[in-house]
Amino acid sequence: MIDDSRTRVLARPFPPRRCQALFALVAIAFLAAPAAAAVHPGQAELVREVARDTGKDPAALDALLDRAQKQQSILDAIGRPAEAKPWSAYRPIFLTEQRIDDGIDFYRAHRALLEQVGRRYGVEPAYIVAILGVETSYGRVTGRYKVLDALVTLAFYYPPRAAFFREQLKTLLELPADHLAGPLDTLTGSYAGAQGWGQFMPSSIRDFGVDADGDGRIDLQGSLPDILSSVANYFARHGWQAGGPVAARAQPDAAARPIEAKDARPQWPLEQLEAWGYAPLQPFNPGEPAGLQxxxxxxxxxxxxxxxxxxxxxxxxxxxxxxxxxHQLAQAIEAGAGPADPAP
Incomplete structure (x- = not known):
């Protein structure tokens, strides 16, 4: 037989005064307990690093990160990128009549500034416009996620690329205020934490952002000179060659050698690809370095x-x-925009 005397004792209701006393003791213990650990895993170490490298107040950094929320929709989105689609499905997303027409209108409306920026950095204006078109539909869709939420989610809860996003989060926290469009906790962007019309990650803001309007701030959300110049500077610093070829169709013959390129880096002179059975459909310098996609x-x-x-x-x-x-959007925009109107 089971002795249930203890069960019966525990089941008896506490007298009201005893309940009040118990609740008071719990409340006192709660208030006296040490501060809770950082909200996000790895936050304490990150805060120490940023504070050490910048002199920023650790308490303020902690408070900022404590307010960031893990977003499951961000984890879902990064798991289904558009780039996983085949070209037949990817191309129609960006090469629509609306996007082309909007790009032509944008080019015409800002031609003087675009051509000034293009000359300064040696980048064809149509490619600057096309970047904005593909990234944010010319500034109309810059992202609805809080940048801190995005980077905290991916830095602390997305193991496949946690190292990359932790570095981006660290960079964001280290950026001076004059490199951002507003206070850190107000910034919005993509699910990956990219900001502004050109969708710059924090390291790109740091390395390639330009204060082109001279107001003392790099504003990639509200300053068109800053936006256009930063995109052009990014291209120029990565080796863009003004007037250089970008891509051209190739025609394989029946015996063409199969080629699998690991990336888009030009690996062979064009004449080598021709010797392997791929003919250009327009004339090029035979020695031009090329890849094959x-x-x-x-x-x-x-x-x-x-x-x-x-x-x-x-x-x-x-x-x-x-x-x-x-590339194809830039070609369509350039063709549609036409030359500048002659001066009266």
């Missing part, structure tokens, strides 16, 4: 020679699909 088009494989400037676009986003979309 095979894209899954709507009507079967598409073969493309890609050159140094194509590789530069992949420094903005490493996907060859992205670079091809930027």
């Amino acid at each position: 095979t894209l899954a088009g709507a009507n079967g494989p598409e073969y493309w020679f890609t050159f140094g400037n194509f590789y530069v676009i992949t420094r903005y986003n490493r996907s060859p699909l992205y670079a091809m979309a930027v």
Whole structure:
């Protein structure tokens, strides 16, 4: 037989005064307890590093990070990037009539500034415009996530690329206020923590952001001179060659050697690719360094020679699909915008 006397004792209701006393003791213990650990794993170490490197107040950094929220929708989004699609599905996302027409209108509306920036950095204006078109539809869709939420989520809760996003979060916390469009806890951007019309990550703001309007702030959300100059500076610093080729169709023969490129870096002189069975459909310097990309088009494989400037676009986003979309959008915008009106 089981002795249930203890059970019966525990089941008896406490007298009201005893309950009040018990609640008071719990409250006192709670208030006297040491401060809770950092909200996010790894936060304490990150705060120590930033405070050490910048002299910023650790308590203020902790308070800022404590307010950041892990967002499951960010983890879901990074698991299904558009770049995972085949070219036949990716191209229609960005090469729409609306995006082309909007790009032409943007180019025409800001032609003087675009051409000034293009001359200064040696980057064709249509490619600057195309970056803005692919990234944010010319500044209309810059992202709805809080940048701190995005970077905290990916730095602390996304193991596949945690090291990269932790470094971006650290950089964001270290950036001086005059490198940002506003206070840290007000910034919004993409699910990956990219900001502004050109979707710059914190390290890109640090390394390539430009205060082109001379107001003492790099504002990639509200200053068009800063936005355009920063994109152009990014291209120039990565080796863009003004007037250089970007990409061109290739025609393989029946015995063409299969080629699998690891990335978009130009690896062979064009004449070598021709010797392997890939003919250019327009004349090029036979010694021009080139790569070969095979894209899954709507009507079967598409073969493309890609050159140094194509590789530069992949420094903005490493996907060859992205670079091809930027290239084709730029071509359509340039053709549609036409030459500048002659001076009266």
